[in-house]
Amino acid sequence: MKRCIAVIISLLIVLLLAFAFMNRGVIKDHFVASTFDASPEIERLTESLDLTPTGERIFLASEPAIGGAEHFTAWCSGVNHSEESHVLGCFKRNNIFLFNVTDPRLEGIVEVTAAHELLHAVFARMTPAEQEALAKELRAEYDRLVTDSPELAERMQVYESLSPTAYANELFAVLGTEELSLSKKLEARYANWFNNRVDIVDVHEQVFSVFIDLRARAASLSEELTTLKASIEKRSDEYTASVAAYNSETAEFKDRNERFEFSNNVAEFDEIRWHLLDWHADLEDQLASLRTDTDRYNELRDELEGLKQIGAELDASMNSMPAPIIEAPEPSDQVEE
Template identity: 45%
Template sequence: MAEGAGAIVKRWVGFTVFLAVVALAVVGVMHRQEIKDHFAAIGYEVTPRVSELVKDLDLTDSGRRVFIATHPTVDGSQHFNAQCSEVDHSEQGHVLGCYTSDRIHLFDVTDDRVSGIVEITAAHELLHATFSRLEDGDRTLLASRLRDVYDDLAPTHPDLQARMVVYEHLSDAAFANELHSVLGTEVRDLPSWLEDHYAQWFTDRSALIDDFEKYHTVFNDLQSEADALQNEMTALRDDVEKRKAAYGDAVDRFNADANAFRARVERNEYVENLAGEQAESAALQQRRAGLDADLASLQKDIDRYNGLRDDLASLSEVSAELDEHLDSDLAPVTTRPNE
């Protein structure tokens, strides 16, 4: 008996439903991380500070989803240290952020002189989160390509090379992870393929680099000014010491000549040569005036050296103050963290 039309339709409907279920399953597997991030983000209440960061970072939808899925904290207290206790402090200066157990934790730096530092730290940690979300094969391929970019840039970017030296002891994968974050937030000119890669999460990466260079310049300028003062002080000190030695020798010679002149006067050697006595006296007076001028010049440069030393001390105070604001170990204990 021929199969009824209703049975055929029913079988095709069942098959279609089966295909739809399979398709959904495949899509679910392919996008499982996005789905996981979506629901993680839904379960997080965005604080005003985090919302401000999202806006300042100008994230894409994907970037915002990943960032919020990490349930970021912005903390100005020593609680931040507990959150980032697993970070190796020996690898860099002050720890201002970390990505650990799929959470981003940021230290809240409020000094206007280094505005943008929290945003760059947030972007840096976000890129750690995106790197960890790559499939193993994609991550291995990206690590290799990142290393090639670094090898090309390092000879002409000494700051980048110095920045990455602290990570050279890490495994290739860990080094690439750090490089992925550093290149994305600190290096302006990158290959187009890498710009496209970062464009998945940032709509305007150049603005990030502007922020990085702005606050980084504060530290560079302080260091450059301190180095210039040190060099000027060293040169001035060497010059003053040589001149002081020459001045001392000149004073000794003058004193010896003056004493000898007085002895001749006391022995009445100039009784018949008053003109000679006057000439020698005038010459000694001229030498004495020259010595007084040399002493005044020396004192002027000594005062200048002391002024430079005071300027260097002031720079050191500014540097120490900035350093203190970046040191989470010196943060208040009681400040309540922004979860």
């Protein structure tokens, strides 16, 4: 009897050790997450992400840190940004590092970046077989989405040189944080870590609409400026030529009048005089229109310069993330009256 009990205990120990070995990653995550001393910023970030218990465990086990440019640069130095990191964060040595964006116009971007990096941490915990299976699933979903989303193709283009596994890693993070409508199978996967993934995608769209609107307005302004400038220059040339012709005819009319050519033809005098008066009034209208459009051009040009400045400010506030390129006319393009 004692021998049977000893055998059972031995088997239980073996089973326990085998279980611990097979789940050593999860056990380690539980330990690290439970002992991790999260900063107040990380605590607030964790709460705003609305993670499942599994998602929160992996996030905290990655010992996330958030800091300004100096810290972020040091944390993520040496990282291949096309492969291992997002624009404002990186997953390095099993840790998540985030850049602290404080510009109110970009509120929520830290949360989106944190979710992106969390998915890298999730991917890193998968076995090669699991990663391979997920890669096929992700690629099929990408092929479905990209037919109606050239933006997604452009988004993933930077990763095309990566290995299939590394590409799948990035696609996993991008789809999970940036695409609203996914297959039920993928949604079920992401539900393992996010209680409401749609909220993260909504924040992503709100944040990056700042750049989309900025680019759209800049493009509209540039087009309007180009059209308006061409119109002003054409009409200005026409106005200059018309003024020269008017001055010539006025001088001729004056000379004829001084030679008393209209003494016996008052009707002709009145006809030419009224013609010149109408012409003069038309020239004044043309000049007023040119001045109005010149003022409009300069206002639009100033607005475009302002957008360029906003782009520079956002670029600075987001550290390594390129702001949209917004070209403004050079000073030499200023329209003068």
